[in-house]
Amino acid sequence: MKKALITGANKSIGFETARLLLQQGFYVYIGSRTAENGEKAVAQLKADGLENAAYVLLDVTDSDSVTAARKTLGEKTDTLDVLINNAGISGGMPQSALDATIDQFKEVYDTNVFGVVRVTQAFIDLLKNSPEPRIVNVSSSVGSLTLNSDPTWFAYDLNASVYNSSKTALNMYTVKLAYELRNTAFRVNAVDPGYVATDFNNHQGHGTVQQAANRVSKYALIGADGPTGGYFSEENNPETWEIPW
Template sequence: MKTALVTGANRGIGFETSKQLAALGYFVYLGCRDKVKGLEAIKKLKALGYSNVDCIELDITNIHSIKSAKQELENKTKQLDVLINNAGISGGFPQPSLKVSIETLKEVFESNFFGPIQIIQAFIELLKKSTAPRIVNVSTELSSLTKHGDPTWKFYSVKPSAYGPSKTALNAYTVMLAFELKDTNFKVNCVCPGFTATEFNNYSGEKTVEQGTSAIIKYATIENDGPTGKFFNEDGEIAW
């Protein structure tokens, strides 16, 4: 049975991604900062008939938590086939460029940029043991510099100066990582779920979690001839 680790998995897109991967037959480890909430999520999934799930306490901003989670996962499985870097924060909107605090910038980058990198570096050896390892870094259209330069884009006026750049940086790292792994079976991509109604945005999004998760699942399960080092949403490739 293939295995997957999803960060930020106790709610929203992370929970739905875990559910859909479990439905596809993966054994899914839900990485959750709060173990109690993680166990509640496991209970919900098991009530839906999914026994192929487990919870791992994992705070992506805490290196000690990451090391502990790595050890726990190594004790549970010999390999990891899919890593979904979903956990992240918005930092609160709006974020005007001249007023956003350095503290907010540091906090958002810690979760959205440094956190996923630490996770990838910690779990890379388990991923290398897979015959078809996949990494999906959950991003956002608000990271696209091309779109931010297009006045006809429907979100043109939304300019979150901490959240957007933190994901732009994650996109850049994804390109570098994909290049480093280009001669392997790894597929490493950024995926934007779109403006999805979750607690993350006070349920103001336009899509359901099922719709938002579809692209994540697609690129988490692509074949070996699929793309790597790219940025996608459900409609296809997004300009950087």
């Protein structure tokens, strides 16, 4: 049975992605910052007949928590087939490039960028034991420098300098990670789940968490001939999904 770890998976997009992978026959570890939320998420999945789920205490902003989570998983399995770096925060809006504070940047980057690095580095050994390891970094189209430079793009005027730049940094990490793993069976991609209605945006999005989960899980399930080092957004390119960096 293949195994997946999803950070920030006790609710929303991460939770629905866990559901989809469970339906595909995976054993899924639900990354959660609190035991209460993790237990609640697992109980809900099991109530829906999806038994192969367990929560793992995991705060991506805390190195000790990440280390402890790696130890916990290492006691349960020596292989991880999929890592989905889903945990993320917006940092609150608006975020002016002139007025946003350094503390705002630090807080958002600690989750959206440094958290991904912490988790990826901690679990890479388990992933290397898989014959078909997959890493999906949940990004956003607002991290695209090309799209943000286009006055006709729908989010051109979005006042989110902190969040946008954190996703741009995440995209670069994805590119470099894919490059370092280029001669292996790894497939590493950045995926935009789309503008969906979640707590993240006060439910202002027009899509559903189920749609978002389908987009994310697609790249967790790609075969050996699938892309690596790519950046994908169905909303911005319904035909091939690939969008410019």
